Amino acid sequence: MRLEAKIPGGSLAEKWGRFKDEARLVNPANKRRYEIIVVGAGLAGASVSATLGELGYAVKCFVYHDSPRRAHSIAAQGGINAAKDYPSDGDSVRRLFYDTIKGGDFRSREANVYRLAEVSVKIIDHCVAQGVPFAREYGGLLDNRSFGGAQVSRTFYARGQTGQQLLLGAYSALARQAGLGAVRSLTHSEMLDLVVVGGQAKGIIVRDLVTGELSRHAADAVVLATGGYGNLYNLSTYARNSNATAIWRAYQRGAAFANPCFTQIHPTCIPMSGDYQSKLTLMSESLRNDGRIWVPKQKGDRRPPARIPEQERDYYLERMYPSYGNLAPRDLSSRAAKRICDEGRGVGESGLGVYLDFAEAIGRLGADRIRERYGNLFDIYHEITDENAYEAPMRIYPAMHYTMGGLWVDYGLMSNLPGLFVLGEANFSDHGANRLGASALMQGLADGYFIAPHTISDYLATQRPEQRPGIDHAAFAEAEASVRERIQRLLSVRGQRTVASFHRQLGKIMWEHCGLARNAPGLERARGLIAELRDEFWRNVNVPGSAGGLNQSLERAGRVADYFELAELTCQDALHREESCGSHFREEHQYPDGEAKRDDEHFAYVAAWRHDGPDRPPVLLREPLAYEEVEFVQRSYK
Amino acid sequence: MRLRLRVWRQGQDGAAGGFRVYPTPELNPNMSFLEMLDVVNDELTLKGEEPIAFDHDCREGICGTCSLVIDGKPHGPRRGVATCQTYVRSFRDGDEVCIEPFRARAFPIVKDLVVIRKAFDRIIEAGGFISVRTGGAPDANSLPVAKDVAEMAMDAAQCIGCGACVAACKNASAMLFVAAKVSHLNLLPQGQPERERRVMAMVRQMDAEGFGNCTVTGSCEAVCPKNIGLEFIARMNREYAAALLKGKT
Structure with a gap:
């Protein structure tokens, strides 16, 4: 089997226009006869549901939350990029495109990234029209700030709550369609399997988390916008219930999984404090606009930060990457922090932390200006650590944050299973081996508002709604039976260990061997450990309660069971990729100065893994990254 | 401990x-x-x-x-x-x-401790939005918004929809939640065309859901995790009265 990216012809600037010009259309009167399932209501899911509803399709939107407004897009703090060039500092679609390709270390698909930059400008227009209260200047026009990996100010923001405001915009559009009856919003509903009929995605199996009932839903197209899989590391900046079950079920039904080892570790999170910990909290990268990162020059210097004189401090990002300084991309900043702490120069009780210091900015701008820019972030920091960052520097450390890998999709965001569309963080398409800050919000909304509605219509025009398989089709019965069987298996083990203890152990294995730095023996070892742990899980997990009704232990058990398998695939992918690129740092492949050594000759491709049945190794499919207008160069931020 | x-x-x-x-x-x-x-x-x-x-x-x-x-x-x-x-x-x-x-x-x-807050979704569905379709929006900078107005709208827009305001109120009133959304959208120039329609529809749905009336005890404000203030309830009352006087339903 070959993966066809189906990239339209023409120059990069012409491709998307050409796609839209040539896309097949559905007659307005026929649209309501098409059923579309959307799973997830984050930025991508809510925006695509609303837009498809506006177009006239019959949409059902499923979320596991009690309301579509709660998806984890809401937690994004810093901002959203767009090539508006309002500050006239030299930005353009081409520059945003190039920064994103370069930020991704030349492992993303050129045509997709160009399109992302192209539609970015429309996102801001649309969100402002919806009433998103972006930050403004005194003249009433929109304010911008800069973010990692860019030398222009192209980031729009709403205090430190940009994700929340964009999500509430998309949610309000979704709610409007729900009020009009165009979208059915189904809450407390978790997708547990994908139904494939004749090689095409035709429905899903859903568990009602309140009643425990399973239900079957048929559709002409299924859209997964279920986010990333970073929670397989247990401790992460993800919401506690974010999970990979929807994309993993799709993988097991034949959808290829691309670049699972491209997992982003964010440099500025609040350090870990104990074993009981359930999550790590991000401090927005926007803080690096004004905060300076440093550690003591001397190993083991335990003096309080205020007592360490200027000349005994090492502002290591400014030293290592003079032209980008504290705004070096996330992968480089995270690795630098790890290296510094490995040298024994880390700060805080555990030695796993570096300072993010605002003293200089407060001196230059005043505390009020800093409060206006980052007030809520300083508050969050205070709540968690009981420390005041206006007076002493923050302590930060890298944490698992985002997954660039995900289900493989073509240019139209459709997986290799026709009819299955994958949007936002759940797909792999735009960020290559490393995502730049403020680009996830851009991608989620680009996919949902401006790209998928066109590409889904193009696909639906080939489908006949009257021929859509009904929920009494054998494939639905089989999928429902397999979900039921799996639930019963989880409940019948009645072992000695909690789900949480397995999740913690899995997370530790992954962080240690498949985290910031990876090597072949470590990855081999991790695979063995994960297989053992997975085996023990199915013999010794304790899932109390029953399948009828609300059972949070059962929900988590199902998700963790999927993480074992996905973790194994992630390690396998990391092992096979014998190069360092972006977030994927193989210790065997580095330059003497510790920078990543990419191997374009052998690894300039998307690694898409296809499930080949239980107990058989997955099959590796390669999509070569043939760039038409960009040249592969070594990334430099020096 | x-x-x-x-x-x-x-x-x-x-x-x-x-x-x-x-x-x-x-x-x-x-x-x-x-x-x-x-x-x-x-x-x-x-x-x-x-x-x-x-x-x-x-x-x-x-x-x-x-x-x-x-x-x-x-x-x-x-x-x-x-x-x-x-x-x-x-x-x-x-x-x-x-x-x-x-x-x-x-x-x-x-x-146990899990409750259903779907009523909040239905209030938003009744009018907590600006009716714009995807595509066709004018350039974002074509409509300046005074900084203080944008900041005040943002103060209201911070609401996380948790329902603590309802839980704290002796009348189980949802006024703070509804007022935050009405204020956010009605303060902005983009929200003007639906200004009256919005407040009437949202208040009507709030009443239909069985939330109680506001007797201005301020308990909602005291527990709001985003410190959303009572002044937004006053603002909504004005919006509602103005819409009523104009004969809007």
Whole structure:
């Protein structure tokens, strides 16, 4: 089997226009006869549901939350990029495109990234029209700030709550369609399997988390916008219930999984404090606009930060990457922090932390200006650590944050299973081996508002709604039976260990061997450990309660069971990729100065893994990254 | 340190709920309140008892999923934070801590501490939006918004939809929630065309859901994890009165 990216012809600037010009259309009167399932209501899911509803399709939107407004897009703090060039500092679609390709270390698909930059400008227009209260200047026009990996100010923001405001915009559009009856919003509903009929995605199996009932839903197209899989590391900046079950079920039904080892570790999170910990909290990268990162020059210097004189401090990002300084991309900043702490120069009780210091900015701008820019972030920091960052520097450390890998999709965001569309963080398409800050919000909304509605219509025009398989089709019965069987298996083990203890152990294995730095023996070892742990899980997990009704232990058990398998695939992918690129740092492949050594000759491709049945190794499919207008160069931020 | 938890337990079989007391194991003061419940739940699981069901997700105070009335206060003892941002260090060693669900007729209890807040979605569906279709919006800078107006709209827009305002109110009124959304959109120039229609529709739906009336006790403001102020309720009352005087329904 070959993966066809189906990239339209023409120059990069012409491709998307050409796609839209040539896309097949559905007659307005026929649209309501098409059923579309959307799973997830984050930025991508809510925006695509609303837009498809506006177009006239019959949409059902499923979320596991009690309301579509709660998806984890809401937690994004810093901002959203767009090539508006309002500050006239030299930005353009081409520059945003190039920064994103370069930020991704030349492992993303050129045509997709160009399109992302192209539609970015429309996102801001649309969100402002919806009433998103972006930050403004005194003249009433929109304010911008800069973010990692860019030398222009192209980031729009709403205090430190940009994700929340964009999500509430998309949610309000979704709610409007729900009020009009165009979208059915189904809450407390978790997708547990994908139904494939004749090689095409035709429905899903859903568990009602309140009643425990399973239900079957048929559709002409299924859209997964279920986010990333970073929670397989247990401790992460993800919401506690974010999970990979929807994309993993799709993988097991034949959808290829691309670049699972491209997992982003964010440099500025609040350090870990104990074993009981359930999550790590991000401090927005926007803080690096004004905060300076440093550690003591001397190993083991335990003096309080205020007592360490200027000349005994090492502002290591400014030293290592003079032209980008504290705004070096996330992968480089995270690795630098790890290296510094490995040298024994880390700060805080555990030695796993570096300072993010605002003293200089407060001196230059005043505390009020800093409060206006980052007030809520300083508050969050205070709540968690009981420390005041206006007076002493923050302590930060890298944490698992985002997954660039995900289900493989073509240019139209459709997986290799026709009819299955994958949007936002759940797909792999735009960020290559490393995502730049403020680009996830851009991608989620680009996919949902401006790209998928066109590409889904193009696909639906080939489908006949009257021929859509009904929920009494054998494939639905089989999928429902397999979900039921799996639930019963989880409940019948009645072992000695909690789900949480397995999740913690899995997370530790992954962080240690498949985290910031990876090597072949470590990855081999991790695979063995994960297989053992997975085996023990199915013999010794304790899932109390029953399948009828609300059972949070059962929900988590199902998700963790999927993480074992996905973790194994992630390690396998990391092992096979014998190069360092972006977030994927193989210790065997580095330059003497510790920078990543990419191997374009052998690894300039998307690694898409296809499930080949239980107990058989997955099959590796390669999509070569043939760039038409960009040249592969070594990334430099020096 | 250790605490004694008095927790509301209620099954899904329709039987009446009641309090049960659970002593905690040794706790680290830097644990979050929800992490403490995780630890207690792990113990219950290993003892063969059903863990306590409670709502939570982002655990960083922004998704609005977590709830809980802790010692009589929605979201616990500290002002301006959600339950998930409450830490064990806010209590003293040996304290007995009472944990209940949000209680309001419009928020039915599912089980233990989990309630349904769909009524809030239906209020937004009735009018909590600006009716723009995707595509065709004018350039974002074609409509300047004065900075103070944008900031005030943002103050209101911060609402996380958790429902603590309802749980704190003796009338189970949702006025603060509705007022925050009405104010956010009605303050902005983009929200003007639907200004009256919006406030009338949202208030009508709020009443239909069975939320009570506002008697301005201010308990909502006192527990709001985003410190959304009563002045927005005053603003909404003005919006409502103005719409009524114009004969809007």
